[in-house]
Amino acid sequence: MNESESFFGNPDPIFADKELLRVSHLPESDRIIGRDTELRKLANAIKDAQRGDTPNNVLVYGKTGTGKSLCSKYITRDLTEAAADNGVKIGVAYVDCFQESTETQTVRTIAQALNSPEETEITVPHTGVSTSDYYRRLWDILDARLDVGIIILDEIDKLEGDNVLMQLSRAAEAGKVTESTLGVIGISNKIRYKDSLNERVKSSLSERDFVFPPYDANQLREILKSRSDAFREGVLDEDVIPKVAALAAKEHGDARKAIDILRYAGEIADEHDDDTVKIEYVDEAHDREEQARLSELIAKQPEHSKYLLQSLALQVQDTSGKNPPIPTKSVYSVYERLCESNGVDPLKVRRVRDLLSELAFLSLVEQERKGRGKGKGAHTVNQLVDDPEVVIKACKSA
Ligand SMILES: Nc1ncnc2c1ncn2[C@@H]1O[C@H](COP(=O)(O)OP(=O)(O)OP(=O)(O)O)[C@@H](O)[C@H]1O
Ligand SMILES: [Mg+2]
Structure with missing residues (x-):
């Protein structure tokens, strides 16, 4: 078989770096578009942690694809780096509460994320440990190796019961940790989530709350442009990005939707053995995105x-x-x-x-x-x- 017959050997004609179009991809700060106000508010709420003090607990709301997860991950990474320059050690635990919805799963995930067994000599086994023991290990881990733990509870409304929120939001006050402290960033797209909490949890968990507004077509266009390095040079027809941005803005300004449509448009071009992504692929890409999103939503x-x-x-x-x-x-x-x-x-x-x-x-x-x-x-x-x-x-x- 000669080289041109290989199924894998040829370079991708469309994509140069498809990773840039993945939802999990965390862009650099100069690629986060139109969220300066939100990032500044978040930074303000948690900045005390930089000195090793207790940050505010925050609730972040907003419709799907408005950058809540992205900004929360970005800001905590930035905080961790700034704090390290001050000699303050911050650990961040990210929990997807849809996946880890029971109290035990949540505490275990947090403890595992913050632990470093070589440093603490504490293990967090997957099974065979009671919930209260997971809590004990979590407090010990925090005290043993961190000044501040920041816990991001994404899709917080999927948690079963609010005991874990009670425990986390009151750990420092209740003396569960003494050498360290912690803060919670809760994320939800249910704007009325707070109403479902009991009063004590509500007051300690939502010291600050923010709503992330949807993106407009201009912002979506900028977000897409900043990811156009995902494609080889000259591959994207110039009217593709404006059309994708307009489609996504028409619904509710969802950046995930915009990025997904752009990726599908590239894949469709590839399936047609075309070396340019043409505007006529965008409608089909939109249909594919809708189907995929619906299946994902229903599956949940x-x-x-x-x-x-x-x-x-x-x-x-x-x-x-x-x-x-x-x-x-x-x-x-x-x-x-x-x-x-x-x-x-x-x-x-x-x-x-x-x-x-x-x-x-x-x-x-x-x-x-x-x-x-x-x-x-x-x-x-x-x-x-x-x-x-x-x-x-x-x-x-x-
Ligand atoms: N301002 C932005 N600049 C660049 N990329 C963005 C921006 N906002 C969102 N994105 C990208 O859009 C996608 C969706 O964003 P994100 O996951 O943060 O949304 P979300 O608000 O958490 O949505 P959901 O409620 O559905 O979880 C991600 O791939 C993210 O990187
Ligand atoms: Mg999210």
């Missing part, structure tokens, strides 16, 4: 929410795609049947109503209150937002 939902979505989707399909508003009562009866055929006990109507309104919050379902006429009370109708087939596929594959 609890089992019963998936049955509810399927119940709605099946009823939409029965009306040959007319997508009529469906009363909660009918959603419930098909849901009950789905539960039965899957061998699970259906939830009570009340709980189903809660789940449906959560789905409405996530824009997977649209809800409306309808009056039944005088003296007859009102009822809620539900409408599926996305294509029923795509929804059913996503529910089943998750």
